[in-house]
Amino acid sequence: MSKLAKPPQPPYYAVIFTSIRTEGDHGYEQMADEMVKLGFNQPGFLGAESTRDINGVGITVSYWASLEAIENWKNHPRHRDAQKLGEDLWYKIFATRVCKVARHGLFKL
DSSP: OOSOOOOOSSOEEEEEEEEEEOSSOTTHHHHHHHHHHHHHTSTTEEEEEEEEOTTSEEEEEEEESOHHHHHHHHTOHHHHHHHHHIIIIIEEEEEEEEEEEOOOOOOOO
């Protein structure tokens, strides 16, 4: 994901996923690509932004129309598979935070 997401006017929701990766790929990149494609096709998905630094710390923020849409994504069978692999294989530590976006702004040059 190389562009900033363009969600609608608030309110909407943001899921912030912060992680530190383990060493090696172990199928991570393939699953990450699959999750992006799958996520973009979920009802209520509004966009996402993601980055990872050289120390392996990553932050992905996905934007959603409703808490129900977030819950549906959380419980999607293939996403559940990815979550389990993340716990067992890909992440040393991770955190998920769900926030309601009440206001936003965009500055561009």
